[in-house]
Amino acid sequence: MPKETVPEPLRPAHFAGDPVEVARRLLGGKLVRVTPEGERLSGRLVELEAYDCPRDPACTAGRFHAARSADMAVAPGRWLFWTAHGHPLLQVSCREEGVAASVLIRAIEPLEGVGRMLDYRPVTRERDLTNGPAKLVYALGLNPAQIAGTPVDRPDLFLLPPGAPLPDAEVEVTARIGIKEGRNLPWRFTVRGNPWVSPAAPSMELMP
DNA sequence: ACAGTGATGTGCT
DNA sequence: GCACATCACTGTA
DSSP: OOOOOOOOOOOOGGSSSOOOHHHHHHHOOOEEETTTOOEEEEEEEEEEEEEEEGGGGTOHHHOOHHHHHHHHHHSSSSSSEEEEEEEEEEEEEEETTTTTTTEEEEEEEEEEHHHHHHSOOOSSSGGGSSSSSHHHHHHHHHHHHHHTSBBSBBTTEEOOOSSOOOOOGGGGEOOOSOSTTTTTTTOOETTTOOOOSSSSOOOOOOOO
């Protein structure tokens, strides 16, 4: 019997390229968080978006958010938190140092430690636990101040690639959510038909 | 100093 | 489906 291969946590170098391609490859993978008590919380990556500031009208960091742009322009493969409406959104920096680009984790399907997640973020309907970019940050109990800027292969917070690349048929490619500019860019990747993707999807279709 | 905007979440009708 | 809380940041003064 061949030993079952346990996927290795993704290293920072994995994120050195185009965030659109990185997001596509990452879909179907896993986000894992280990609490200080040693409990493992995890979820399947079912909704990701790419932000590529130099050529991206939706990326405000590239246009005027100088400070935030600098935050995002760190070396590849670092955890980042974009702030929107007062909420922290989890991202991974992409491309080389000096260029602001990232992958945004918008939703996960809870796998391990659901009870603990409900402690961190009580909800009436379990469906609402992690189906939004800030929701999953709260549900995993992440502390942005402690994590921002650190490499993605932390012992207590890391990413696993999908066992096998997700076939195109299972991937839905649409416009990104919650933006006005750049609606024509197909940079949002979701697992087709997965019930855990964010409900706040005004248009599932590309707007010209 | 102040009004407006946005990569959101929550609660209520 | 709709209003509102919320806050970093921008444009204007």
